[in-house]
Amino acid sequence: MLKLDGLTKTYAGQRGVNSISFEIAPGEVVGFVGPNGAGKTTTLRMIAGTLEPDQGTVQLMGHDVWSNRQTAQAVMGYLPEHAPLYDDMTPRSYLDFLLSARGVARKQRPDLLTQAAKRTEIEDVLDRRIEGLSKGYRRRVALAGALAHDPPVLILDEPSDGLDPNQKRVTQALIRELSPGRIILISTHQLDEVATLCSRLILIAEGQVRADQSPADFAAQDPEGRIEDVFYRLTAGPSPQASNPDEAHT
Amino acid sequence: MTAFWTGFCALYRRELRQDAGNPLAYMFVASFISASVLLAFQVGGLFEAGRAELVAFFQFHPWLFVVLMPALSMRAWSDEARTGTLETLLALPVPTSALVLAKFMAAWTLACLMLVLTTPLWLGLSLLGLVDHGATLTAYLGSCLLAGAYLSIGMAASSVSRSQVLSFVIALGVSFLATAAGLPLVSSTLAAFLPLPLTEALASLSMLDAFAGFERGVIEARGLSYFLAVIALGLGLTGLWVDTKRGGQA
16 A cells, blocks of 8 residues: 655745645556646655655555655655666666665576566667667666566656657556556656556646546546546636637637 | 665676776776876986885875866766766665765775776886885875775765766865865965964864875874774765755755
């Protein structure tokens, strides 16, 4: 179980994240959506243990992320925003570095590495320098790094950003394959991805949770079932029709 | 192995491999060797002294290190912060102290290797006359500790800023002050403005003062404890500053 309770983070006097609370059970794939600057990445960083909350707690599989950080981080795979990588390494050496830093035994590492490379379809670039890889490959190498140690919890910040439609399909299939028994939290801007991939949607705006329901229930709030319109209404304005310039002038 | 050691070993190996594949590291080593030997012969008058000793060689080490060690350490943390890989490191189930120590030890290993590569000078001189090997070995030990002290200052400076240049300038400034404080010219100038006990105290905190005993071939407890204290202080500050990034301060 992943449990956030009253999570709050303030930047320069302004609340980036304001008392966010939710729970995610194993087997759930949750889409964490919201406009830019809503507090998605800040929340994910607090869950991952790389940013300390001002208030509130994060419990991961019974471990408090901040009082028992290393134990919590050991059961988590985290794909940070922009998928940062070491350009001087190859995907193989990068994955091996992450596995060894996580204390995975030398004998187990090749199998886990091969499995992660196969799952993310980076086998053909395993021995090329990361520096020369395309954006899509880089994103997949970073994703492989998050799941290489086969963690029960995956925190993914925009996993399909920069991927072409085919690569997105592969990534979505992979997340579906990984989902049974795992907690998966995905931050994304792609609402179609949430609709097809996630069992639950959490919408955040101005640092607060605005909606927490299934994508189908979320879309049902619009008469035509358009998820983008519900997103717009809850995050940007009173109603999409009223704020549509073309329609406003008619 | 504990999380500390697995994290330490993984990052230490990664850093060494990065240096091994980086042409700048070779240029750095070559610069030190050529500059130190050139200074020893041209300015220190190694041959003209007519004595088989390496004092003329070691006396320039503090000044060379003032420039070279900040250059060696400037990328350590600033690059991680700039490229975003710091987020990946902080998400590992590894104590911050292990990360700090690993980066420091990898840089120190390179600095010590650089010193080892100057030993042909020692061997060559011993063929020409009777060299006090014990004193020379002590001077090498002192030089290693001196390099470690400058590196720890560089590491702390690197953890403050995302800019390599700014990190270099901060480390250069602090290292220069910590060295020049022991010069008679600086002491006499300071004596004009400051009380004598304070001037003497500042001079006694100089790297030059702590290195003087080692240069003469004497391991002094004061010099030894001074270098270890500077290293501990530098690494402690680095750890603190890296941890403030978890607090969203920098």
